[in-house]
Amino acid sequence: MTKLTSGKHDFSDILHIIQEGRSRGLQAANVALVETYWTVGGYLSRQVASSGWGKGVVRELADWLQTQNPELKGYSAQNLWRMKQFYEAYPDREKLSALPRELSWTHQCILLGQCKTPEERHFYATTTVRAGWSSRQLEAQIQRGAFERTVLANQKLPLPVREFPHDTNSVFKDRYLLDFLNLPDSHSESDLQAALIRNLRHFLLELGDGFAFVGEKVRLQVGNRDFELDLLFFHRDLQCLVAFELKTGQFEPEHLGQLSFYLEALDRDRKRPHENPSIGVLLCRRKDDEVVEYALSRHLSPALVAEYETKMIPKQLLRAKLHEWSELLEAQGVQEEDFS
Numbered sequence: 442m443t444k445l446t447s448g449k450h451d452f453s454d455i456l457h458i459i460q461e462g463r464s465r466g467l468q469a470a471n472v473a474l475v476e477t478y479w480t481v482g483g484y485l486s487r488q489v490a491s492s493g494w495g496k497g498v499v500r501e502l503a504d505w506l507q508t509q510n511p512e513l514k515g516y517s518a519q520n521l522w523r524m525k526q527f528y529e530a531y532p533d534r535e536k537l538s539a540l541p542r543e544l545s546w547t548h549q550c551i552l553l554g555q556c557k558t559p560e561e562r563h564f565y566a567t568t569t570v571r572a573g574w575s576s577r578q579l580e581a582q583i584q585r586g587a588f589e590r591t592v593l594a595n596q597k598l599p600l601p602v603r604e605f606p607h608d609t610n611s612v613f614k615d616r617y618l619l620d621f622l623n624l625p626d627s628h629s630e631s632d633l634q635a636a637l638i639r640n641l642r643h644f645l646l647e648l649g650d651g652f653a654f655v656g657e658k659v660r661l662q663v664g665n666r667d668f669e670l671d672l673l674f675f676h677r678d679l680q681c682l683v684a685f686e687l688k689t690g691q692f693e694p695e696h697l698g699q700l701s702f703y704l705e706a707l708d709r710d711r712k713r714p715h716e717n718p719s720i721g722v723l724l725c726r727r728k729d730d731e732v733v734e735y736a737l738s739r740h741l742s743p744a745l746v747a748e749y750e751t752k753m754i755p756k757q758l759l760r761a762k763l764h765e766w767s768e769l770l771e772a773q774g775v776q777e778e779d780f781s
Contacts, residue, residue: 468542468543471542471543471545471546472542474546475537475540475544475546475549476537478524478527478546479524479527479528479531479537480528481516481521481524482523482524482525482526482527482528482529483528483532485499485521485522485524485525485528486525486528486529489525496518496522499518499521499522499525500518502518502521503516503517503518503521515546523550523553523554526553527549527553530553530559530562540566541566541567541569541570543569543570544566544569544570545576547576548566548569548576548579551576551579551580551583552565552566552579555580555583556583556588557760561588564588564591564592564611565579565582565583565587565588568582568587568611568649568650571650572649572650578646584756585618585753585754586618586754586756586759586760587614587649589756589759589760589762589763590614590615590616590617590618590754590759591611591613591614591615591649592763593614593615593616593759593762593763593766594613594614594615594745594747595610595611596766596767596770597615597730597733597734597745597766598610598613598745599737599738599740599743599744599745601740601741601742601743601744602720602743602744602745605679605681605717605718605720605743606717607678607679607680607717609679609720611649612649612651612676612678612679613722613745613747614649614747615747615748616747616748616749616750616754616759617647617648617724617747617748617749617750618647618749618750618753618754619636619637619644619647619749619750619751620750620751620752620753621640621643621644621647622636622637622640622751623636624636624751626751628689629689630671630687630688630689633687633689634657634658634671634672634687637672637687638657641654648674651676651677651678651679652674652675652676652677652683653674653675653676653677654672654673654674655673655674655675655682656672656673657671657672657673658670658671659672659673661703661706661707661710662710663702663706668702668703668706670684670686670703670707671684671685671686671687672684672685672687673685673707676720679717679720680715680716680717681712681716681717681718681719681720682707682711682712682716682719682720683719683720683721683722684700684703684704684707684719684720684721684722685721685722685724686699686700686703686721686722686723686724687724687725688723688724688725688726689725689726690725690726690727691725691726691727691728691729692723692725692727692728692729692732692733692736692746694732694735694736696723696725697723697736697737697740697742697744697746700721700723700742700744701721701740701741701742701744703721704718704719704720704721704742704743704744705742707719718743719743720743720744720745721742721743721744721745722744722745722746722747723744723745723746723747724747724748724749725746725747725748725749726748726749727748728746728747728748733746
């Protein structure tokens with residue numbers, strides 16, 4: 442912390458105490474507000490069930506509350522109805538207590554209005570807290586289908602990645618949405634790499650929490666030859682280097698040989714003793730899932746294959762793809778909890 446002084450005295454410690462106290466106070470106020478809304482929502486839910494209250498009665502209630510106390514601006518008819526939905530989504534205090542306390546009511550309303558399942562709400566709630574998403578960023582991630590793309594990746598993780606020393610679930614995506622690059626349909630690998638570097642902040646947000654950029658065109662010297670890795674990152678939670686190789690065409694099985702070679706070079710020459718083995722991501726324009734599954738079935742390096750899209754992917758398409766893949770796993774006798 443930077444020391445702040447006034448004349449001969451150092452006042453930085455007291456400033457830190459005040460800031461910490463304010464932060465705790467705001468969090469406590471947010472928790473109290475959310476609990477109040479939950480309690481109001483429970484009352485409304487019971488009245489709807491037992492007394493037949495509808496939206497008309499709730500509008501009357503909102504108007505009455507306003508006349509009793511004009512400062513009760515958070516109790517509009519629309520917000521009261523959201524409180525009812527909030528209670529019904531978390532109908533007991535145990536579920537309410539499990540919610541991340543850092544989530545604001547605005548975050549909660551977005552989760553209630555735009556997430557279809559409890560699993561989707563849980564994913565976005567925990568990721569919002571971990572990544573520090575604002576309500577606007579949360580809404581954008583929901584529209585971009587981050588949940589569907591991450592769950593698909595979880596279900597397709599090859600064995601060496603699933604057996605990694607740290608949990609790799611929800612770290613990678615099956616498809617990466619690179620619509621912020623504004624690339625033409627026909628582009629080269631060098632075009633793609635240059636555009637990713639120019640838009641690195643957006644790319645890091647798309648990769649997800651935990652990724653830190655290490656370098657581009659990373660030189661790897663093996664024997665008397667030099668090789669060049671496209672992009673290199675470090676993942677703070679996995680404690681490992683993550684290599685990205687870019688391919689602007691269809692996935693081919695021989696691409697994995699090149700990626701494995703780079704991972705071996707990283708582990709021998711770049712990995713530090715306390716770090717885990719490096720993971721490779723082959724990012725290609727198109728892939729055939731069956732070809733990928735065959736190619737990875739006997740592949741020993743922790744590597745995975747993902748697609749990238751340069752235009753927004755319709756959420757309906759992502760949900761259909763997730764449903765299709767879940768049905769395939771069910772037909773194969775694979776339990777959903779194996780990928781949770």
